[in-house]
Amino acid sequence: MLHFSKLKLTVILGIILLGIVFSLPNLFPRDDVEKWPSWMPRTVVSLGLDLQGGSHLLYEVDTVSLVKDRLDSVVNDIRSKLTSGATRIGYVNLGVSNGAVSLKLRDTGQIETARPLLQEATTGMDLAIASDGQVTASYSDQALKQMKQQVVEQAIEVVRKRIDATGTKEPTIIREGDDRIVVQLPGVKDPQRIKDIIGKTAKMTFQMVDENAMLTGTPAPTDVVLDVADPRTDGAQKLIVEKVPLLYGQNLVDAQQTFENGAQPVVAFKFDSVGARKFGDATSKNVGRRFAIVLDGKIISAPVIKDAILGGSGIISGNFTVQSAGDLALLLRAGALPADLHVIEERTVGADLGADSIAAGKKACVIAIVLIVVAMVVLYGLFGIFANVALLLNAVLILGALSLLGATLTFPGIAGMVLTLGMAVDANVLILERVREEMRNGRSAITAMEAGYREAQATIIDANVTHFIATCFLFYFGSGPIKGFAITLIIGIATSFFTSVYVTRLMTSVWLRRTRPKLLPL
């Protein structure tokens, strides 16, 4: 009991010191801490969104319609390849069914002519051509997985660009599972604008208006009817445009919000060299016709081509405000999402609720500590004071460990801390109760103390391990704030074992050596 090896002593004091050092940055304002020299620990406990306010958004990439779109485009590709070659290849029943593209060649003699064309159109798919001319092409599970993965990664990139462009500070954008993206926006009060910006696919196309069909009112097979986003712009509700776009948003290199005639907000854009050439060709051939600027399937504007536009830059005018023109420019610069994104979970906490939670948590923490500290002194006197010192050190160590790990403190995490403090003294209660018993059995001060620590230790370990197991599962399965709760508990279980067994023992042994009491004041 009295003897502590030098090594043990060093380790105990070392851990305490580290705990104090690592928890130190939390006591200073953040700006000051950032100026500290780099050898000093500067990581602080980061507050969860439920405490500092902000928005947590969980997005799901719409992989179902992604695959459908891909299959549809394969169908279009096959159609054009089989009909536009030197020899037309006849087929029936071209379409998508059960996640596969299928068709039947009319003439089995043409299978070998069709094969290279089909292979080209179905790159990356498993292609099967039966001897009766039946063709099926589908994605393997592997290919599907890869496609989804690629798309989610691209989507994360685009989302990041868009959020950065809004000037949001310290966003977290990470992938979750196969097809999900977590977006965390600390400090954002109303995420509506950011949600609007992220939620737009921003697929932009430039399509010629079919003026003939507009006159007759019946679209040709190569046409498609699209809604006009804001009918006030062009007077018409719907326009008939050519199905195959002239140009895509990918051809844009820049887009900026600016003003037309000094007052009307518009978006000025610039094509890359390929885009500029195509745009120049098309505009010179189609003077007098309208071309539609289409965003996510809706026509934003359909200006009449007055002259050939050769410079590769143009203007999109619609019924814009400065903000909506700015947002559109932002979307065009950041590029289109490779698939639609849907919010499937949102948790937004206002900064003042967060502040209220912190205040409430602090209050509960302080009151709990005061109650426990007083109770321990009343119940165990001097040894209660030792236990209390250990308890406070425990709080410091938890803070230090959380800082070191860069863990996030959530509101349930604070609850976990309060709970840990209550349960942390259990080890001391176990030990001291045991010591009392040993004293009743007539043991001397030192041997009773020794027996108390020895006998109680196994029990303390058992009690902590079972608690630890339950908490680990909580950590593994919990999400967000609950994870924060579990982390605090796990750390608390470890640190409280250390402080309430080793630290109190150290203090007790020093005291015993100094005073050599015959009877313990217990």
Next chain:
Amino acid sequence: MYKPIHLVPANTRIDFMRFHKPAFVLSVIMVIGSFVLLFTKGLNYGIDFAGGVAMEVQQEQPVDLAQLRGQLDALNLGEITLQTFGQPNDVLIRIPQQAGGDQATQEAVAKIKASLGDKWQYRRTETVGPKVGSELKSSAVWASILAGLGIMAYVWFRYEWQFGVNALLALFHDCVTTVGLFSLTGMEFNLTTVAAVLTIAGYSVNDTVVIYDRVRYDMRRYKTMPLAELINHALNSTLSRTTITSGLTLLSVLALAIFGGEVIRGFSVAMIWGIVIGTYSTICVATPLLLYMHIHRIRGKDEKAAEKAAAEKQGSGTVARRGT
């Protein structure tokens, strides 16, 4: 020098075994009652599990709930529930999962914000889609099952199997009645509540294990003492610890319940119940149950023969296992 007080006098001899039969009956009734409630009344699932929208809004003056209800019902968003949250000027609005899926749910939030206007402060907005809701539910169930199995495995490894079974029964009892309490009171059952239930599970076993350690210790020390008496002895000699630890933990949880605010009220209430029921179940259920579990002990009259046998077997019996 200050002489500390002894909360439980050293010579306390409470005959806990006398109460064990009524306690068993009470516990069985509580567990069955909880199940009946669960299957008839069910739980008031929060949006974490049920999906939908929860918005906490605040204004300067106390809220006229009836008027607010009328205003929001006009939006046709399904069954809207309103309740004041902590203060009379703070309201929690809940709307159910919208038929049109995640996008419709997002639109519903926008509609409410448009209808309420600027005089309200939006303190918290949470929307959970149906898919996420059911995932959260299943991961909560898995966490509970695996935590139970993990704890059972550890207790089984450290003690004879009878102890493991009993500890698990007590844990089950504590968790089920906690869930039953939530069904009875209609308090919202959400992710935080599950965290509380799992914490209660940890606490319950913690509490049980301490006394089991003592029972095992006494079994080695008093080989001739009848089991009922021995259990009483173990309970009495740990009574002081049980009272103090439960009391202190209860104090800290009470601080949470009183000062921690509305957001974690459910958690605090669950924990208060858990600590009370956990302590009760350890003393009145888990430990007395050992009496019926046919624990293999070496009895007094066989002591000599047993010692001989043990010596021959080199201590491979079930007795001296402490410190394994």
